Amino acid sequence: MELKKLRMSRFLISAILKEKKTTTIRLKTDLQPGELVEIVDDRGSRVCYAYVEDVVEKRLEDLTDEDAVRDGFSSKEHLLSFLERVYEEKLRSSEKVFVIRFKIIKGKVKI
Secondary structure (H helix, E strand, C coil), X not given: CCCEEEEXXXXXXHHHHCCCCCEEEECCCCCCCCCEEEEECCCCCEEEEEEEEEEEEEEHHHCXXXXXXXXXXXXXXXXXXXXXXXXXXCCCCCCEXXXXXXXXXXXXXXX
């Protein structure tokens, strides 16, 4: 079975493995709560597996510093700056995003 991949920037991998980064914010997603995903780095190398615990739609303006910290950033401002670099565009405050909460799986995974 081919799992969906959740690509993460390499500089965030350590925070994911230490469970300090427990969400990711995306402009689009087809992920659903309960799905098993493969987290991969920028090069496509497997980092770990995770379960998607929740997917919540928000507007950028409604994100908080707490959302940013769960996403591995020090502040909302830092997170928004990163998102604009990743998506290579100026994002509107009314832009809808998806906050994907995940839990990494330690040990063996049955697929």
